[in-house]
Amino acid sequence: MHSETHLALHHLRAADLRAEADAHRLAAQAKRPHAIRTRLGWTLVEVGLRMASPRPALAH
Template identity: 70%
Template sequence: MRLEIHLALHHVRAAELRAEADAYRLAAEARRPRDLRTRLGWALVEVGLRLAATPKPAAAIP
């Protein structure tokens, strides 16, 4: 294969990968606030369930 053709194909593929990475990064940035909100919500649910659960009797230490 001629070097010029190989180099041109390399540049095209690199541009495609850059565009794909940019699209993925933008999608991830748009998704982050909801993920954080969801994790915080589930953490609050877990804390609430622990507070509402009946306390276990303390084990006696001999």
């Protein structure tokens, strides 16, 4: 393969990889609010379970 052709293909592939990385980065940022909601939901479940469970009796 001619060196100029090889270099042109390399530049095209690098541009494709950058575009894929940008798309992945945007998709990951779009998922973040969902992760925050999930974390908040599980925190509320934990607090509810602590409130619903009886307190242990203190030994004197």
